Amino acid sequence: MRKLLLAAAIAAIGIGTALAADTRNQIRIVGSSTVFPFSTAVAEEFGKTTNFKTPVVESTGSGGGLKLFCAGIGLGHPDITNASRRIKDSEVAICAKNGVSSITEVKVGFDGIVLANSTKAKRFELTRKAIWLALAKDVPDASGNFIPNPNKTWKDVDASLPAVKIEVLGPPPTSGTRDAFVELAMEGGCKAFPDIKAMKKTDKSKYKAICHAIREDGAFIDAGENDNLIVQKLEANPDALGVFGFSFLDQNRDKVQGSIVDKVEPSFDNISGGQYPVSRSLYFYVKNAHVGVVPGIKEFIDAFTSETAWGPYGYLADRGLIPLPVDERDKIRSAAMSLMPYAK
Amino acid sequence: MTDAVITKKRAAPSRSRSRARAEKRFRFYCVGAVLAAVAFLIFLLTSITLSGYTALLQTHVRLDVTYDAAVIERGGNRSADALMGADYGALIRQSLMTKFPNVEGRKNLRRLFALVSDQARFELRDRITANPDIIGKTEPIWLTASGDVDMLMKGYMRRDVPEGERRLDNQQIGWIDLLSSEDSIEKRLNVAFFTHADSRTPEVAGIWGAVVGSFYTMVITLLFAFPVGLMTGVYLQEFATKNRWSRLVEVNINNLAAVPSIVFGLLGLAVFLNFGGMPRSAPLVGGITLALMTLPTIIIATRASLLAIPPSIREAARGVGASETQVVLHHVVPLAMPGILTGTIIGMARALGETAPLLMIGMVAFIADIPQSFTDPATALPVQIFLWADSPERAFVERTAAATLVLLAFLITMNGLAIYMRKRFERRW
Known part of the structure; x- marks a missing residue:
């Protein structure tokens, strides 16, 4: 009996290794956790309505996804990677070094990053400057010298805000949402100081350090990658604010409300129209060398960029993706369908 | 003299009273600890059941x-x-x-x-x-x-x-x-x-794909970990000469049992995927990776069970002329089997609840097709829970809890089986 089991085990491994990497009949997608809900929705629809297998989508984060994507050409490597930011020059270089020289960039829509609090409390009316002053590690004092952030309550930051302790639950540094929050909200507020803005030209690394550093004295709390958990914590603690993607606000409107930033409310229309300041674009990248080798890649791009998916009334909009303007959609779709290689 | 005797007589009952009190206090603390543990368990189970049964x-x-x-x-x-x-x-x-x-x-x-x-x-x-x-x-x-x-x-x-x-x-x-x-x-x-x-649509999302994925993964884990773990344990306990090398192996096995599971995932990624060229997200790779994680548990359980077999059994077998291999295979291992199987099942139960190593080899993924073979992309039950817990749609909340209940049911069944086998086949010497 035991001999039989052992033989079976060895046989299983043998077959497994033989099958490995020689054939693959489904698309493999990796990348951003922000794009994950949209990418999986398209993958599922694609699998159910075509004769292709459902693509396998992994949520690895934007950076992790691009690393896997750029590792090489061949069936052991993914075909598509999602990103909640644009590919960096350094990543394009790594890709090229590993033979992934031709990639197609597809911009799929926008995502707003919201600061929300419990509906039990009053809605916040913030500015990016107030956000930076509340959450920066070092802020300028009256004479312009940088001191560790002394602000304890929102009132200390801006007299029009309530005298509530600053307590912000946000994503950890590994998250793309955190990167975008730091870049759009924090840096946006930091630039409001002319002195600091001038520093960008003279001392870029110091400028970055000052604008991007989040305080570590307990006012900003790393709440993990799970945005549902942040929503639950906000419900339990009406004084706290949480940072997460617009789709979570959209799904939990009875529990949380999005703060107004620079006089603009985070709503579908404001993000799609570009008025809401803390929003970013979402992308996916296609490895052109795999098109035609792995079946269905072109059809998948077609499915993702069809109006029923990414249009203003498409199923992705129902899931919280903010669509691009119509002329941009047309342009990107035709470029994507002809697999136009990425150029800066 | 008389004074001293009197004091002693008076002191004795008060000391014994204080000792009795200390004893009572200690028991009270212990009961308190048990109650706290039980309360946490009940809280966990009721909160999961209450939020999950509606699914x-x-x-x-x-x-x-x-x-x-x-x-x-x-x-x-x-x-x-x-x-x-x-x-x-x-x-x-x-x-x-x-x-x-x-x-x-x-x-x-x-x-x-x-x-x-x-x-x-x-x-x-x-x-x-x-x-x-x-x-x-x-x-x-x-x-x-x-x-x-x-x-x-x-x-x-x-x-x-x-x-x-x-x-x-x-x-x-x-x-x-x-x-x-x-x-x-x-x-x-x-x-x-x-x-x-x-x-992605909560109302039609199900766990069957994850259950099948977990099943395939566990089959591979068992096929690998059990024979290798059993033979390693038997060799180390029964045949190996006690020298510096066998002690080194022993220490390393004990250390491996305490290595964080993500490390096995990194190993799986480096060896099976990057070097071995096996497919990503496959239960085959997941199973082998989890088998590596389960091995130390099985080896330690095997050795402990073998050690518990009294020497008289071995001596009696040798006395009737059995060879060393016959002593071990015909007498000692069969008698130690209940303990070995208990250790195996507990190790498998731990592997069933593991997500971290699977993350590295791509089994934490959205997979909408039910896997048909050991090399099809698959996920596992705990991974499914993890993915649903992170989804924005409200209706996933109850499904997350319900999937947790399913996983708990499997774990309780496996641990129950381990207890049953121990009770049923255990021999007291």
């Missing part, structure tokens, strides 16, 4: 659907391909519009169509491909309602908050109330949850 039911809507030949056949073509590709959503929309003829305008119609799950069209497709003769007829059919309707019916969506803070507005709730007054909306057993694989 056993799913709201369905009854609609009179006309299987319109013009929509389905598109020019009289009744081939399998034509039936696969037809627009079944149009049938549902048609039926809703017939039911609520007063709703007009694109925006309002969209809100009306949102009552039925976006995925219900595939239920119609399955119905018609299985039975093409019904084309052209009209029949009442129960279709899966959307996740939002389900949340409202289950009381997770509050009706008393202002309209803008709900996912369903007053008019939509009015339609739902109308349907429910006609008994056309009801909660039925959620078959999809137990038969489907993962989906």
